[in-house]
Amino acid sequence: MDITQFITIIHELFSRELLEEFDDDYGFTNTSNTLIKTIGYSTNLSIEVIEQAKSAKVDLIITHHDAWDFIYGLKEECIKRIKEYNISHFWIHSPLDYIEFGTCTSLMNKIGIDNIIRFSEYRNFSLPGIGEFNEGEKFETLVETMRTELKEPVRAWKNHEKKVKKVGVLTGAGHSTDHIKFALDKGCDTYITGEASLYTIQYAQFADINLLVGSHTFTEIFGVESLVLKIQELYENISLIKLQEEHFELNHG
Numbered sequence: 001m002d003i004t005q006f007i008t009i010i011h012e013l014f015s016r017e018l019l020e021e022f023d024d025d026y027g028f029t030n031t032s033n034t035l036i037k038t039i040g041y042s043t044n045l046s047i048e049v050i051e052q053a054k055s056a057k058v059d060l061i062i063t064h065h066d067a068w069d070f071i072y073g074l075k076e077e078c079i080k081r082i083k084e085y086n087i088s089h090f091w092i093h094s095p096l097d098y099i100e101f102g103t104c105t106s107l108m109n110k111i112g113i114d115n116i117i118r119f120s121e122y123r124n125f126s127l128p129g130i131g132e133f134n135e136g137e138k139f140e141t142l143v144e145t146m147r148t149e150l151k152e153p154v155r156a157w158k159n160h161e162k163k164v165k166k167v168g169v170l171t172g173a174g175h176s177t178d179h180i181k182f183a184l185d186k187g188c189d190t191y192i193t194g195e196a197s198l199y200t201i202q203y204a205q206f207a208d209i210n211l212l213v214g215s216h217t218f219t220e221i222f223g224v225e226s227l228v229l230k231i232q233e234l235y236e237n238i239s240l241i242k243l244q245e246e247h248f249e250l251n252h253g
Contacts, residue, residue: 001036001235003088006060009231014095021122022094029066029089030082033059041228042243043217045078045089049243054085056241064103064224066091096223098122101230103171103223104129107192110149110222111142113167118186120170128170128183128191136163139210142190150218152247155196157211159204164190171219175200184209194219215249 011019019026029045040058042049045067053061061082067075082089096102097120104120113131120129142164143156167190168183174193180203183191190210193200194217204211225242232238 001231001238002034003031003036005235006036006090006231009234010090010092013227013230014092014099018095018098022098025094026092026096027090029079029091031088032083032086033088036060036088036238038239038241039228039231040241040243041224042245043221043224044245045091046074046245047077047081049245050078050081050085050087052243053087053241054081056243058087058241058243060088060090061243062224062228063089063091064093064096064220066093092227094122096227097126097171101223101226103220104169106222106226107171107219108167108169111145111192117166125176125178126170126174128168128174128179128188130166130168130183130186130188132166133164136165139164139190143212146192146212146214150214152215152218152250155211155213155250157201157204159210160189160208162189164210166190167192169193171223172216175213177203180204180207180209180211192219213250215247217245217249218247221245 036059038058039060040053041062043064045063067078100119108131114134115132117130121127139158146154166188168188169192170179172194175195175197177199180191192212196213228240
């Protein structure tokens with residue numbers, strides 16, 4: 001697969017409307033390689049990710065996030081290294097959040113939600129995806145499932161005694177009380193996200209909705225994984241490597 005074919009795949013997988021609406025929220029940071037045999041993927045672009053990609057002889061890194069501008073100097077150093085190592089980098093943020101196979105849907109699938117009622121979408125602000133278990137799930141069981149899938153100490157607040165039935169999910173920074181209210185208005189009894197603030201926790205407690213909070217990085221990695229697997233379905237000879245990131249966001253040690 002070459003870069004031109006890769007671009008064609010992105011336009012086949014994502015609607016024109018979605019790519020046009022968020023035309024500044026995805027793209028290439030660097031295109032050093034024209035031939036792509038090995039794709040490495042992660043949620044974030046970082047020095048550690050790039051060094052792993054170099055060691056694994058990755059041709060293209062795909063991430064959900066570009067290097068953050070407000071981590072001062074990081075983007076410049078990342079660009080310097082991927083150019084030096086002759087590695088291409090493509091990132092895709094909002095389009096991956098709001099596509100049917102994207103970040104929220106992928107997390108819902110991982111935790112065993114039976115019916116996806118609605119996908120996450122953007123209407124002036126991000127709206128959570130919503131899913132439902134066919135049979136009520138014990139809160140403690142859902143917490144353990146999330147901890148197993150994310151491989152991190154997911155934080156959990158049990159705010160009622162009912163079984164978990166209907167769940168709102170907004171991966172990453174879905175910590176606004178507006179997000180929780182939307183889930184409540186849609187009948188959700190549990191809310192899952194990747195960040196939390198004082199207001200998130202207090203509102204969930206006040207509104208009697210369970211709250212589960214993983215990390216920004218690991219609530220979103222499954223969306224990136226879904227994307228690269230779809231690429232591999234089209235080009236079977238492509239090798240995929242998950243580039244490891246640290247579990248420091250929820251590390252209370």
